[in-house]
Structure formats: C-alpha cells, structure tokens
Amino acid sequence: MTDFLELGPHAGFIIACYVVTLVVIGALFVWILADGSRLRARLAAMEAQGVTRRSARARSADARESGS
C-alpha cells in the first residue's frame, strides 16, 4: 500500500485522472444499462397490450431473449 500512496508531488493530478476516467466510463455504463432496462420495460408493456411485430415467431424468440 505504501507504493500506492507514493505518487510524488503530482498525486492530485494522477488521482484526478483515474477518478475522471472512472466517472466517465461509469456514467456511460449506467446510461447504457438504464437505457436497456427502460427499453425492455417498454417493450414488455407493448407486448402486454397485445401489439405484435410482423412475425409472431420472432416475437416469442424476443420474449425469451429479453427475459434473460
């Protein structure tokens, strides 16, 4: 752990870099996950309303897919 803390005089900049990277990637990840779950919920709602896509076969495959 001592190695970890010996970042020299510019420790602030190094830590800031890692924090910024983490925040940006984390935000992107959260956005992708939230987007996905929102889309799945809305798709499920549409299907519950009885809206079907062109092929029912593909739809059932989707249902299995989005459930996983």
Add this chain to the structure above:
Amino acid sequence: MAILDLANPTRFLALSARLLPWLAAACVIAFAVGLYMTFFVAPDDYQQGATVKIMYLHVPAAWLAMMCYSVMAISSLGTLIWKHPLADVSAKAAAPIGAAFTLISLITGSLWGKPMWGTYWVWDARLTSVLVLFIMYLGLIALWRTIEDPIRAGKAAAVLTLVGAINLPIIKFSVDWWNTLHQPASVIRMDGPTIHPTILWPLLVMALAFTLLFFVMHLMAMRNEILRRRLRTMQLQAASARVGVATPQAAE
C-alpha cells in the same frame, strides 16, 4: 457466413447474450492485472516521476478514440455498400462510446499537461487533433438525434463518417503542419523515442483492457439499439392499427 448469420438481429441478440459474460469477465481480469502492474510494478519515469501513471489511461483512451472511429467507418461501409442491417446499429452504438473515450483522452491529457507543461491546455498537435475528433463525434451524435427515421439517419451518418475518415488524415497532417509552424520543438514529448519494457507491458495490458471494455459496451449498446428499433416499429404499428380502427368509426 458469420457476418451473414449476424444479419438477423434476433440471432445477434442471442449470440451476444452468450458472448457478453465472457467478454466482461476478460475485461475485469485485464483491468485487474493492468491496474496492478500500473501501480505496483511499473517504475516511475526518471523525468516525469509518478505522473507517467497517467499515460496508462491516456494512451489507451486515445487509441480507443481512434479505433472506435475505425469501427464506425467500417460499419458505415457496411451500411452503404452491403446494406448490412446491423451495420448502422453498430455505428450508432459506437458513437457515444467513442466520444466518451475521446473525452477521457482529452481530460487526462490536460491533467497530465499541467504538471509537465505548466498549463492545462497546450495547442499541441495531438491534443488539437483529438479535440477535432471529439467535435466530429458530437456532430455525428447530433446528426443521429436530429433525423427521426433510423434508416435515413444511419445512411446520412454513414456518409458523414466516411467523409470524416477521408478527412481525418488531412486534418491530422494540417494540424501537425500548423503546430510546427507556430511552436518551438522544445516541448516535452509525451512518449520518448524508446519505451522501456517495464513501461510497455503495463501499457499493453491496459490497452487490451480498454479494448475489451469497448467491445463490452459496444455490444450492450448495440443490443439496446436493436431493442429501440423494435420498440419503434411496434409503436408505429400500434399507432397505425389505432388509426385503422378509428377511421371506419369516423366514417359511420
């Protein structure tokens, strides 16, 4: 054959669902190894001290910023030439990820620049090119968001992406030219002429980790995009069905 198989979105969803956990696991392992090497194995640079640790974020992010654009350019070719149904899904999913990595590369670059150059921003050729790339990513995302029809948006963005792919080397060249014109060559270069293996290995591992991270996020974003298009078709269908029901009633 593999590409043709993937042309079916449903099959792509199934395949990517099987692939994703493995990719994510590999990504986590690569990051664990890479970060361990960065903080406990890699030595400090004799000139830059511990700030060289920023390189392990900055260089892979910059590499991914460019690779992501290549992925988008190849996908655009797929859209325009082979009319591959997943090509514009891939291009659209890649754009925000590319923009994010470009942003990371810019921020870490300027945070690295402050201790090295004494200022957060230098109109250095590389930083400037990356800034231009960032603007291009944002422009592409804006184009996607303004054209409503996804097929048409995909084609328009594909044209712009390819024009960008032709122009990026020209922009890079002209910015380099402009930089040598305006700046003395005494700026500390970010990479030395030779990279010592003790620094190179952690860098390569981090680059691999970032690349895996890109593919994980890209696959996830592509799956989202397919679902979004599905939802859109269903909504249109529902709307047209509603109109179809409503019209005879109005006629009565």
Add this chain to the structure above:
Amino acid sequence: MSGWMGALFLRELRLSLRVGGGALIGVLFFLAVITVIPFGVGPDLNLLALIGPAVLWIGALLATLLGLDRLFQADRDDGSLDLMLMAGRPLEVLVLVKCLAHWVGTGLPLVLSAPVLSIFLNLEPLAIGAVALTLLVGTPALTLIGAIGAALTVSLRRGGLLLAVLVVPFSIPVLIFGVSASGAAVTEPTPFLTPFLLLAALTLISAVVGPVAAAMALRFSSD
C-alpha cells in the same frame, strides 16, 4: 460545358442574386464580423495587422457557413430538387454546378470585398493581395465541403446550426493553409508557395469528395 449545365448554372446564379436570394447578405455579415473584431481585441493597429489575415479568413468561413443552408433547401422546398434527382443527369456533376453557382453568388463577393475590409485591419498591400488570392483559391473548398453538410441536413427544418457544427471540423485544414499562406507572404523566412499549393490541393480534393458525398446524401434523403 453542355447545355444543361450552363442552364442550371445561370438559373442558380439568377436565383441567388435576385430579391429573396440573399447571396449578398453574406457580404454584409462579413462586414459585420470584421467591424466587431476591433471592438473585441482593441483598436491597436499593429495587433490588427498581425491578426488581420486570420480574422478575414474566419469571417469568410463564418459567412460561407451562414449561406450554405440555401444550397439545397429552397430547391427542396419547392420540389425542384426532386425534379433534378429524377432528371437522369449525373447527380455529382449537378451538385458541382450548383456549388459553383453558389460560390459565384456568395463566395466571390466575399473575395472581392476582402481587400476593402482589410484596409480596416491595417494590412499592407502585399498582405491584402495574399489574403485575396488565398480566399479566391480556398473559399471554393469551403463551399464544396459545406455542400456535404447542406445535403445531409436538407431534410431537417432547422438544419442550419447543425450544418455549421458538422462542417467546421472539415474546414480546419482549409483555414490552416489559407491563413498560413497569407501570413507567409508577409513574414520573410516562411515560403508562400508550399501552403498555397496545399490549399489548392485541398480545393481540388474537396471538388471530388464534396459532390460525390453530397450526391450520395441527397439520394438517401429523397428515398
């Protein structure tokens, strides 16, 4: 030049110069930009002479961007763009002719007014000549690159701002070589011809890439 190209060129030119065409508003905008600069940076004539070529180039770039949305928009609104698409002529050549006419209507006035405006910026005669020459060679590239953005955003109702954002990154090389060529004409050691020829090369490249990509985008926006 075969007949239809000449006819199209004259039509475009007439439309852009007539009332409602708005070609000359670009020059007015150029004048406004140049007038505003000294209020921003101060009336120091030495400083103005130093940044003069760059200011003129940026003004010309902005004025060109401002007029670009007229390239296809009006034709799309009244349906003549669809007729042009269906006319069976090579669309790339058609776009090239339209760009040429658009440049004569909006770009050339900018080039001609640049020497007058450079007096405000305290430029030497040599620098005035260099700026006018580089603008003459470089502004067609801006129009041709801008045609891509105009074609991409033609179906959007408020595409003007997006167009500018899309086109600006691609116009950076033109700006770099244009400004350095006009700067090189004044400062001794740097050669004028190298950036100038590169600028000419950029114009020629964009004369190929611009019409091809714009034609592609127009075809996609119509179907």
